[in-house]
Ligand SMILES: O=P(O)(O)OC[C@H]1O[C@H](OP(=O)(O)OP(=O)(O)O)[C@H](O)[C@@H]1O
């Protein structure tokens with residue numbers, strides 16, 4: 001599948017397996033989500049353009065430094081579950097600006113329902129890094145990319161912990177210019193739109209709203 005980057009680093013694969021375990025507590029799930037987000041952000045920023053600049057070195061001479069080119073990145077968490085990845089990604093991009101998109105998947109239709117969005121200034125000039133642990137049918141991701149493009153964004157990346165093939169196809173078909181970074185391309189969606197083997201309901205696990 002085009003524009004899909006599977007991050008198969010041993011640390012990523014090890015931590016993801018811990019998240020898949022049935023008895024993974026809220027605390028552990030949250031911690032692992034952020035640890036994975038940090039490692040994955042490192043990989044997803046690998047092709048960021050870099051430029052040279054002159055600076056004063058320790059000897060008092062002008063030396064050449066390197067810096068990431070262009071305006072500061074905007075990280076775009078999709079509420080709620082995307083918030084679970086935010087601290088980890090910000091560890092790697094501490095000066096990033098945060099744009100927020102609130103979407104809730106309708107449990108019957110599986111269609112995303114929008115309830116909030118707030119974008120940083122000059123969003124059209126920034127690289128947007130969308131974060132959400134789950135890419136299932138792809139509806140929420142396509143809606144977020146549509147919204148970013150309607151604001152003029154041209155450079156968009158998506159960072160998800162687990163992706164379903166169905167969702168990757170939907171995003172690739174609608175937005176072939178957007179690269180999806182994931183720790184795992186899982187098997188399929190079940191009849192309720194959950195990823196198999198997946199993680200279960202990531203939002204509920206991160207926020208502790210699991211109903212027993
Ligand atoms: O690819 P899709 O079929 O659109 O499904 C994926 C979306 O579903 C989950 O959020 P959910 O709607 O459950 O909201 P939550 O984060 O508030 O739990 C998940 O975090 C994604 O945003």
Ligand SMILES: O=c1cc[nH]c(=O)[nH]1
Nearest residue numbers: 136194195200201202
């Ligand atoms: O498997 C899934 C699908 C959508 N949302 C989740 O949290 N998990």
Ligand SMILES: [Mg+2]
Nearest residue numbers: 201202203204
């Ligand atoms: Mg949820």
